[in-house]
Amino acid sequence: MAYLVNQYPAISTTFIRREIHALERLGHSVIRYGIRRPWVQVVDPEDKREEARTRYVLDLPIYALLGSVVATAVSHPIRFFAAIRLAMSFYWSAGSLFRHLVYLAEATVIKRWSDRDKIAHLHAHFGTNSTTVATLCRHLGGPKFSFTVHGPEEFDRPVQLGLGKKIASCEFVVGVSRFGCSQLYRWADFADWSKIHRVRCGLDESYFDVAWTPPPSSPRFLAIGRLNEQKGMPLLIQAAAKLARDAVSFELTIVGDGPLRSTLEKMIQEHQLQSCVVLAGWKTGSEIQTMIQQSRVLVMPSFAEGLPVACMESLALGRPVIATAVAGIPELVRSGVTGWLIPAGSVTALCRGMTQAMEVSDEEIIRRGKNGAARVRQCHDVRREAKKLSNRILGLPASDKRIPSVDKSHHDPRPKVFPDETTPPAFVSTKST
Template sequence: MLLSFEDPAVKIAYLINRYPAVSHSFIRREIEAIEAEGAEVYRFSVRRADVENLPDKLDQAEFDKTAVILSMRIHFVLFDVARIIVVHPINSLAAIRIAFAKANWKPTTLVRRVAYFAEAANLALRMRADRIDHLHAHFGTNPAMVARIASRLSGVPFSFTVHGPDEFDLPEALDLRGKIADAVFCVAISDYGRSQLMRWSSLVDWSKIEVVRCGVDASFFVDRISTPFPDVPHLCAVARLSAQKGIPLLIEAAARLNREGKSFRLTLVGDGEMRKEVEALIDRYDLHDVVEIAGWSNSETVINHLLKSRAMVLPSFAEGLPVVIMEALALGRPVVVTAIAGTPELVDKSCGWLIPAGSIDALVEAMSAAIDASDEKISQMGKLGRERVADLHNARLNGQQLYRLFQNHCQRLG
């Protein structure tokens, strides 16, 4: 029997592939907002987080609160699988069908599907032991798959949040249609995301798809807009160093501006699989006095980098709706971003520069405009962006919205 949401002890399980993580601070903010409403949230991570490389103390604290599914020895995992099949054979049969639905029967695929079932079995037993009322997964990839199987094994209803772009690149292989059909509801982080989920689901399930935007917390709304700009104009990119984020294109644009005689600095806050290639580009164009790679940083350091900048630049090729755009605008800094996915729902010419993805000419033009804009214009654009984020992307308010979805669902089933 599910508890009433009037009871402060209602229990929600959160499942993420690897949590906490540098790029998942928005999930922490969401969990904190839901806990502030009176729910008890159990964190589950499929894999162990790389706690040694978590720069933010708040994320480090989350590590101690998170149970890792794949922390057990293989014989214990296999015991959980055998145990749940014996104790719940009907549910297990249904869950096995889900786990292997649409499998291409290649060895790697079969191993992956067996792993999903084993992970789900462990999670299902833990949820039963903890008397979990609802399971919510972040990302429509393997966490949603494990949640879907665990829900069938345990009887605990589930929902999941889709961010994109990964889910929209492989909607059929990921069986978005089936996941949405089995979930009690599904969350998109933008109207664009909702449209894509509608595209890949049955008409009868469209009413299940809700928009709950990601948000920033109060630390980004502290009044620091009066921070003076450096004499040399600064731009900042907060992103994984990857092709998807358009970072090599950003270095090309910086090289062109440098050749044109623009005086500016560009700080890359982040790290990633293309670091060596990015460093090689900096060497090739002799940009060591212009471009700095700061690496992953904690929240306060990211805030300081953004506050020193005239604009945050993110020339991504594929996105959902990057949280760093919200963070920059909340701090009163306009953005140079590509007009893709959900980004135009937040950014327009009043608070930033929207450019076509992949266009180096447009990127150079927008970066030049940000460098040359007066302090007054930058401040006015930032003010309008800050107001927009406060209205649409306040983590506490967004968490309350998601909590109400949990609440409404449990009241229907209670």
């Protein structure tokens, strides 16, 4: 099989690398295809190894891309013109003819690579351009494909992205949360609802096998995310400024980078927060793990999300989370159980949550952190989730007993925090066969 991702590896997509490695441990041979190299230079040693193993479409010179288009048009004219019609239908929704002709050219390259590598199944991550290319590749006669939708971008503009057309063309589509699946149901024809499955992003032994460390008593907060409007970091700076004006002592480290960095730096200077707020930039996976362990609580002020991996990582290491009640986050974070859920867009609510996290006892922080760790182990073990994906690719039932169970040495004896979740009922397709 092959994975197709727009930019791979990327600092914010370690969950894809974990999923690929878990599939390989199950016996799959996974080829990596990328559309382009990462915009931001990767710093994690694991990501550097993944980059060396990935073949990039846009590494090809322009004449090679054009040659691939011509060769495909000559060898498979009927399929080629059918793919042109599909590309035009995407263009009519999204309004960029040139971009979708480029996607078609990229699809001809993926088709040739798939033929050469004998790819039986292509899996794309994100329902954006990588899945557009996979859809066009399939219409050119390429391999069957599936894709994982994370959100929120796909749910912000589903019509422009042709999400329904992509679901109709694929073998199956994955949502990473119950919320994500519900949004896929919105934009898929009812006849295609049976294609929609939940496979969560997962963590591996690098988080589950780490020795537990007690949280610090000092009020150290950590935030992780891209510095853009969607993540709500300016509100976090405003909340920090309010706490500082109230003479509250705390530390806040923000890991990440992005277009709002200079804006946040100015805000920190204007509010004289240099002694308590640090913009740390991007960090490696091991560095982030250490920073989580050194913090008391993770703060996530996002306006829109899918189901953030940073939330899983913090809970897995026993650190509760203050997060906004958006998208799939309430599936992991519950007030009084694994953290604090707050309304999005409220500086006051952020301040209240941070204040409560400072005021509660260390024992309460530990209790919520351990509840979160149990929840993540129960629902976000990448080995278990990869088996679900593997079964879908192989056409097996989700609970097929031929797939070995999760290693019992990693079983957590603590009671489950949330009720067991049952598999959603199968939908019967009304399509004629």
